[in-house]
Amino acid sequence: MELHVTGELETKLTHSAAKQGRNPDELVKDVLTRYFEEEANGTSPHRKSGAALVEAMQASPYKDIDLQPTRERMPVRDAVL
DSSP, X not given: OOOOOOHHHHHHHHHHHHHHTXXXXXXXXXXXXXXXXXXXXXXXXXXXXXXXXXXXXXXXXXXXXXXXXXXXXXXXXXXXX
């Protein structure tokens, strides 16, 4: 399979591979492999769940902050129905 990338993306890829002392083709294979493994395992950082949000909130050092909205009556103008 051939993968065509834009000039800017190719430059970034070549630069990143050079910094790691790797071949750009190998780097692309490794990145894609890792991406699909994370997707299959449900560990992708791009797929946040409600459980992850609850866990983050429970781990927060700011437990004294009340996240419930205050319930107040809203001012209502005179309305003729």
